[in-house]
Amino acid sequence: MDRALFPDGVERCSFGKFVLWMGFISAFFLFGLYAMLLIFYKGIVVTGLDNYFGFGLWITFDLAVIALGAGAFFTGFLKYILKIDQLKNIINLTVIVGFICYSGAMLVLTMDIGQPIRAWFGYWHPNVHSMLTEVIFCITCYCLVLVIEFVPLVLEQKQLNKIPFLHHLAHNMHVNMALFAGIGAFLSTFHQGSLGGMYGVLQGRPYAFREGFFIWPWTFFLFVLSAVGCGPIFTVLCCTLMEKMTGRKLVDFKTKALMGKIAGTMLTVYIFFKILDTWAWANNYLPSVGMTFDQMFYGVIYGKWLMFTEIILCGLVPAIMLITPSIRNNPTLLYTAGILDCIGISLNRYLFTVQSIAMPILPFDNWQFYAPNWAEWATSGMIVAYGILVMSLSYRYLPVFPQERGMNK
Amino acid sequence: MAHGATKEFKVTWGMVIDLDKCTGCGACMTACQVENNIAPMVDASNKMRTLSWMLVFELSNKKSGAEAEVAYLPRPCMQCGNPACVPVCPVVATEKNEEGGIVSQIYPRCIGCRYCMAACPYHARYFNWEDPIFPKGMEKALSPSTSARPRGVVEKCNFCHTRFMEAKDKARQEGGNPEGLADGAYMPACAEICPTGAISFGDVKNKEHKVFDLAQGKDAFRLLEKLGLNPQVYYVSKREWVRKLGDNYAATGKPGAAKKHS
């Protein structure tokens, strides 16, 4: 019945089936929404956060999705600035993924602060020394950029596009997309970095603190690299997942492999510096504050295995897999590497968030434990559900994949 | 964020706590709670949700029998000379700008992001999990010194700052110098009430104030000096194991080292 709204010449599942699917996802969304409203009403006392863990699942989740959403700005940068034309096959998807990740992250942040009514203080009374201020500015600005990048795609929807004004608008926006891509790349680089900087400047948290260059601790640069090292491949994984679910070819493997190569290259650079950084941290910084590498870990849940998983299994390994053409060009291995990559980066964000504040700094204090409660899970789930909803709608009604028509003849 | 940079002030309010005199009775915690209008919690045993601007830690030498020793360590806000919490605040809700060097925390400005809590290694900062609702009638016993904070903001010890302001007004009224208060003219609630006088308070830069010498005594130390946060709260103990517990010494093995990391 909604066939008239489909992009030209493509097949979509029956409306009933679609409604069913959307209903299923909406259930999660609504549950999360309930949790969110409860949090606004009662305050974050309803979460599992406490005096030791002011940061928890939410911040980890934010950092992870923002890193994974980095595909948008980086691919955009390559496509529009470095003019790698082949990326046009997947650029739309990266934009949508980016948009979902960033808008989602912002929603979580408004929940995460104790006084949402004052959220705007971040702009009105900014502290220019705070990495967080920088994050607030760039994330919101970049989110706007993503909206601008998303709009033309929406306007190209078959029916809307019939309206001359909208048609021209979309066209003109496309023409200037390079500009937005440029701005996006700039903004994004900075806040990805600042997210890392946020932890790097924590002088009281030896696990996270890093020396650095000028005002930027090393984590600043490591976070940028790690983001671009996983963003592109995450888009590929999303795309592949959609292909598996819809049973239609959406992007040719050549493009995916290219994305893999891009991610792989960046990941390699990242992991190289990450290892250097970790080495210097363990052998130089820690002793200078009277601590040892072993003191940074505890038991199983804060064990060393986490760091090794992050750096070796989910860092070095996927990096090698992705830069080796023979491996990269095998779909299964590409996806495996991609998954490892994404896990590694998310784990990195988790460790910087939770491990660094779980660790006792006062010699007479103890390790503390944190478990997110239902409210945090539900709201995080809500963001995921929201993402799936947006993605489903976009896939069904928008011309996201230029190759789809040709590939599914 | 310029770490390692300590802002200098003519007057530097500091505390010297004699750990060999602290019996751990808890009067300071009570006085603090009263002065700063912290609403009592029904389940205060959940230390992960309490608000204790002043918190008395229990230190043990981990020995047994006649060798066993414990020490009690009252922990207010350290009012660091180079605070980890101030530069990270995105909305300038906390700063170290006022003469006296007390780190301010402005509740009406705070948005409750808790970044400062993540930054403070002393756990001196507390998030106000719930609105300050007192048992019926008890709000009549609120102290005029500190505003009641709404839920969702971060709060912490400020050396009973209002007492500082009042001391200055008194000095003005009596024709004294509000910028050069005499020793004892300004006392935080904890220092005033401590039954064994374990807590001394004053201007650590002023020879006239007894803390000037105490802070330089051979047994004086500060918590986590190696981190370079440069606290304005000093501790004194003749017991080496206590001094040793004031910092991490895995590298040097020696206590009392005032070494800042470069």
Added chain:
Amino acid sequence: MGLDRRGFVKIVVGGVAGTLFTPVIWKSLDDVSIWSQNWPWIPRLNKGEVKSKAALSKLCPAGCAVKVKTVGGLPFAVVGNTANPLSKGGVCPVCAAGAQLMYSPARVKSPMKKVGEGKFEAIKWEDAEALLVEKLTALKGQNGKIAAINGDETGSAGEVLSGLLAGLGNSGCYMMPGEKFVAEKGVKLMGGSGQPGFDIAGSDLVLMIGADALDSWGTTVANQKAFAATRPTGGVATAKFVYAGPVLNHTAAVSDKFLPVPPTATAAFALGLANLLINAGAVCSAPDFAEYKALAAKYTAEEVEKATGLKAESMKELAALIKAAKAPLVIAGASFGQGAGALDFVAGASLNVLLGRVGGGMTLLPAAPKAVAGAGASDKDAGSFLADVSTGKAAPGVLLVYEANPAYALPQAGDMAKALGNIAFKVSFSTYMDETASLCDLILPAPHPFERYDDNLNPYGVAKPTYLAGKPVVQKPVADCKDPVDVLLGAAAKLGLSLGFDTYADVIKAKAKALGADFDALVAGGIWTGEAKGGSLNLGASALAKVAMPKADDKTLALAPMSNQAYGSATLATPPANLLAVRDTELSGKDLFVQMNAATAKKVGVAEGARVKLSAGKGELKARVHLNEGVAPGTVAVLLGFGRSAWDEFTKGKGDNVYKILTVSDEAGTGLKVWAGSTVTVAKV
């Protein structure tokens, strides 16, 4: 011109655009965030002039001389009274929370009459007082039919109480057990009389055996001040403090030396020490020295080590320290301020005699003049009385309970509460709804210390006769209460007997006059001190002959109740403002932690956090285990003040009450009821 959809959209768009150029959005945004800074449901501060008024805060057992800070007349904080030599500007943690306690949810708001199991109805004062008079009239003149339990050792109210009973032809005025009571008995056994005092300030070595002098024994704040005076921060200590007791408690934490001694071995330890000192040449002129020497000889350091696990070495070191000291002082008492046997006291005090420190370090206070003519001596203990009630030996028809909480704070508290059930009409004069009040038939709310006149004579421990008095800080009490003494005096008048006073204030004025003190100066925060009387003591050898060397026993553990002043007392549950100070290794949610060292835990077969059941007599206590290396071997330490069954949401049902498992025994020779040496069996659950 008809307005179509598109036109409408344009208007709206225009409107939105227009709004952006007005203050509507921006000002609203600003005002809303200002609103978030002063939410209407958040309390506002009180305005007005800040004053501070002297007061006598008898919230803690010893009583603190304090200043109460008020804003616009409302008390909000308590600070020390630097002018008062007793507290020298110090305040105990309980009195520090005094202002907030005026508004405690547990306060009895008005007179209450029992109308069924645990059900009360508020009644008018006239009716309440009429009821009281009626009951008293009925039993007037029948000795044994009217009894009173007094929990206030130091107030003149006790005199009024016993005066009233005497007037009604009754002699049953009983004291809640305290150190003072036992110590006076001990002094008798040493051939002396009067209340002993201890001059900590004047000593250069203070050995505290059991007595938690720097947290909850005697005049705590004065003791702490005396201690602090010898320890200038950054300077050299001028006196040594040694704590010998079952737990590394607050006193031990700041002492130079800690000797773990099980509560069952207090006397043995003292005699062991005496032996070492005598061997080192200590002699004294006491008539019973030879007897004493022979007795002490049985307690060699090695024997004591066998019995207590306390290293002979550390005892010898201690003996050397004492020998070296110019003005040593020994203070013996129970680690929780009550229930110790007179022998424990005598054993400790005998060391002072041996060291020739009686009159110097340890003093004897003269008997103070009475204000109320008919008042008798306060030397009967409530524990024995209620024991008699439960067996039917005593059968009073009316019981007056003043500032006491026997249902909670007597050994085998369960039985005591039951015993109260045998008394037809019970009246409680209490500020708070405590365990005893909730069992009484009539509750006559007493004012909070800041709302009443009260006095404090010779709080246990003072070296010289000492007298304090206080007057109300506020004009009007928070609750509809009346001073219990005024009520009693009123009742007396109606019963046609005159005690010579109309109000408590008058009684206190008379007391001050009798002592030669200036009432006005006292209520203004002053103090009166007299001189200790002379008189010597013997070594109490004949009594000490009854001391038995404790036997190590595999089945049971010695029970060491610990009191932590901040957590309240028998008559006061932990103040809401002090809950923060309770550690999560002491109380977690509703679970109380009992403490023992690793070795003991191993012996009992329990680990950190394990749930256990402690039982003794008919009593049982449920708790969890916390390992603490500061607890003496074979001993389990339990905090007092928890397991409240009345009071308020802040304390009710939290933890368990150690009094339930304290067992009373008759002390050999003295016939005293003692429970300091109780033992318990510990079982996993």
Added chain:
Amino acid sequence: MEEKKQCKGCGGALPFLIGFVAMLVVGWVVFPKVIYSQKTQPVRFSHKIHQEQGMECANCHAFRDDGSYAGLPKNEKCQECHADVVGSDPAEKVYVEQYAQKNKEVPWLVYQYQPDNVFFSHKAHESFECKECHLEVGKMDTPPVYYENRLSGYSKQTMKMWQCERCHAENGVSNACHVCHK
């Protein structure tokens, strides 16, 4: 195409302008009125009359010995003259009968009301004339209307932080947060 036709019929940018102007009016004229509620003082106190009696501000608005500021006088002070009705002014009658004799403090509305989180020291600002910050009520026979912000609950005259900061800056006084906040 269908839509295009209609579009001709709806006057190009005109509706947009109508909406735009309409909201400008609402925003600038109506909104400022509705955001404030109006209140009048419980007693029509005339500073003018009192000044004519030769009274100084400090007679009623004085400092305490500890340097704190007493602010508005309490009954105790007013009753020194107004224990009973001494004049013919009906307002005085209201005060004496409804407050003084009932021993009830007058709930005056404070135009410069500052919230609990502000610490203001009159002592530190002693060198300024009252009227530099306060409404110049001294010459007024009737106290001005009190405007209360419906959202924030603040008086319209409450000095905003930027005003405090500007004056501090101009006078070279610290603008550190703690100077004014508690």
